[in-house]
Amino acid sequence: MATLHVHPFSSVPFFSLRTPRRGMELAFPASGFASGSLPFAGSQSFFRSNSRRRRCASISAKTADYYATLNLSRDATLQEVKSAYRNLARKYHPDMNKNPGAEEKFKEISAAYEVLSDKEKRSLYDQYGEAGLQGEYGAEGVGPQGVDPTEVFNAFFGDSSRFFGGDLYPGGLSTNSHFSQELDIRDDLTLSFEESVFGCQRKVNVTHFETCDKCNGTGAKSSSCIKSCKECGGRGRVMNSQKMAFGIVSQVSTCSKCGGNGKIVTDFCRSCSGEGKIQVQKSIRVDLPAGVNDGYTVQIKGEGNYDKKRNVVGDVYLFLHVDEKPGFRRDGLNLYSEVSIDYTEAILGTLTKVETVEGLRDLQIPSGTQPGETLKLANMGIPNYRRPSVRGDHHFLIKVEIPKNISGEERLLVEKLASFRASKDSFVGSKGMHQDKENFKKRNTRASKRKTSFLSYMRNLFGGNYSGTRFASISLQAPVPGWISPGRTEQTLIASVYGAFVLTCTISLIFRISGFVLVTQNNFLSWNRAR
Numbered sequence: 001m002a003t004l005h006v007h008p009f010s011s012v013p014f015f016s017l018r019t020p021r022r023g024m025e026l027a028f029p030a031s032g033f034a035s036g037s038l039p040f041a042g043s044q045s046f047f048r049s050n051s052r053r054r055r056c057a058s059i060s061a062k063t064a065d066y067y068a069t070l071n072l073s074r075d076a077t078l079q080e081v082k083s084a085y086r087n088l089a090r091k092y093h094p095d096m097n098k099n100p101g102a103e104e105k106f107k108e109i110s111a112a113y114e115v116l117s118d119k120e121k122r123s124l125y126d127q128y129g130e131a132g133l134q135g136e137y138g139a140e141g142v143g144p145q146g147v148d149p150t151e152v153f154n155a156f157f158g159d160s161s162r163f164f165g166g167d168l169y170p171g172g173l174s175t176n177s178h179f180s181q182e183l184d185i186r187d188d189l190t191l192s193f194e195e196s197v198f199g200c201q202r203k204v205n206v207t208h209f210e211t212c213d214k215c216n217g218t219g220a221k222s223s224s225c226i227k228s229c230k231e232c233g234g235r236g237r238v239m240n241s242q243k244m245a246f247g248i249v250s251q252v253s254t255c256s257k258c259g260g261n262g263k264i265v266t267d268f269c270r271s272c273s274g275e276g277k278i279q280v281q282k283s284i285r286v287d288l289p290a291g292v293n294d295g296y297t298v299q300i301k302g303e304g305n306y307d308k309k310r311n312v313v314g315d316v317y318l319f320l321h322v323d324e325k326p327g328f329r330r331d332g333l334n335l336y337s338e339v340s341i342d343y344t345e346a347i348l349g350t351l352t353k354v355e356t357v358e359g360l361r362d363l364q365i366p367s368g369t370q371p372g373e374t375l376k377l378a379n380m381g382i383p384n385y386r387r388p389s390v391r392g393d394h395h396f397l398i399k400v401e402i403p404k405n406i407s408g409e410e411r412l413l414v415e416k417l418a419s420f421r422a423s424k425d426s427f428v429g430s431k432g433m434h435q436d437k438e439n440f441k442k443r444n445t446r447a448s449k450r451k452t453s454f455l456s457y458m459r460n461l462f463g464g465n466y467s468g469t470r471f472a473s474i475s476l477q478a479p480v481p482g483w484i485s486p487g488r489t490e491q492t493l494i495a496s497v498y499g500a501f502v503l504t505c506t507i508s509l510i511f512r513i514s515g516f517v518l519v520t521q522n523n524f525l526s527w528n529r530a531r
Contacts, residue, residue, distance in 0.1 A: 183314025
């Protein structure tokens with residue numbers, strides 16, 4: 001026989017059907033049901049394989065099995081539950097496992113351990129499944145079943161930052177922290193610019209809740225004033241069953257008389273008014289390292305609110321706000337400022353005083369500094385809060401001031417300087433032009449000398465200086481044709497001389513060959529006669 005459990009989910013009743021034969025639980029909202037009755041009461045057609053009707057109904061399969069999540073059998077001991085959680089939590093913790101789905105798996109493991117490690121919750125889960133836990137986990141935004149996985153992990157292993165070697169340690173820094181709305185305390189802390197650079201020690205007053213010492217957190221005047229709730233039998237939940245045509249419908253809800261505690265306090269504690277906790281204000285000393293920045297978060301372990309039921313203490317988170325300092329701009333570990341100098345200082349160079357986080361320091365301005373240039377003082381920036389020996393630089397943007405109004409004497413001096421620079425530029429330009437002219441003349445003189453020496457050589461070659469040679473001396477003078485321009489006379493003369501020279505060599509060669517042939521013939525005839 002199937003058993004149908006009806007339980008509240010947030011403000012909307014939620015029905016779940018458990019079928020022992022298939023081991024499946026189906027859940028759907030009960031909104032719109034008239035008089036709390038079910039639309040399928042007495043009707044077997046609801047469970048038929050009608051796809052159209054299944055699409056109309058809002059039914060979702062709930063297959064979560066906490067025992068299967070931890071790889072445990074249903075008769076596992078508490079020690080086996082802890083051992084399984086220890087191994088799986090280390091394997092799937094987001095800080096150790098970066099694979100997709102590891103974080104979701106870690107949440108499921110934490111939710112399973114939170115239920116199976118608690119005797120009362122495990123008993124309800126074994127009897128009613130997740131339906132029996134809905135009254136316990138009504139919170140939103142802290143895990144798939146209302147469980148904070150980080151809180152469960154820290155309660156089991158202690159400080160997760162010590163386990164993984166992270167940033168979260170007492171007085172440590174973090175810019176990405178998780179906050180529990182119940183136990184953690186959030187506060188703001190404002191620092192001066194110098195305090196953020198060099199670090200400081202501050203006292204912070206926080207208000208938190210502690211367990212009432214007089215009632216030990218029970219909220220009762222004495223132990224005899226605590227009675228077991230008769231409405232729920234001390235379980236904190238009540239179940240109403242109704243027999244239907246197809247099975248038994250059971251509704252599990254939080255006991256309205258005891259509020260789910262299972263205990264009734266007949267006489268409240270006068271100190272805490274039955275709350276079991278009192279509000280206390282205390283002072284906490286915080287050591288801030290050098291190099292913190294605006295928006296950083298300081299986590300102080302174990303100084304938050306105390307939850308006696310889970311025996312855990314929250315933390316205090318301080319959000320840092322750093323005041324701005326006029327004339328300073330921070331970018332990472334570097335600082336940036338502007339320094340204004342006179343135009344004469346930019347030309348001649350100077351040594352000026354600049355403001356730094358360590359007071360006034362000398363900044364050397366080299367001669368010829370241009371507007372917009374950046375000079376720096378090394379190791380005068382922000383320290384690295386992780387490595388204090390590493391420090392940034394202080395950069396200075398140079399701004400050259402040009403005066404709008406100057407005296408008559410200054411104007412005369414500036415005009416004199418401008419005139420001097422103009423004459424200097426003119427002198428340099430004329431000197432360059434004169435040098436170019438001299439170079440041009442030298443090149444023309446060398447070319448003229450080369451032409452003159454060649455003509456002299458040709459005249460001497462065909463003149464009387466070489467009359468003792470076998471070459472005939474030829475004197476050639478031809479009138480210049482009218483079609484030759486006066487500028488081309490010299491080139492035409494050179495071409496004519498080359499032509500005459502070639503003609504003379506050719507004729508001389510012919511005569512020599514003819515003389516050699518005649519001599520050879522005469523010698524041959526004389527030899528024949530002698531024979």
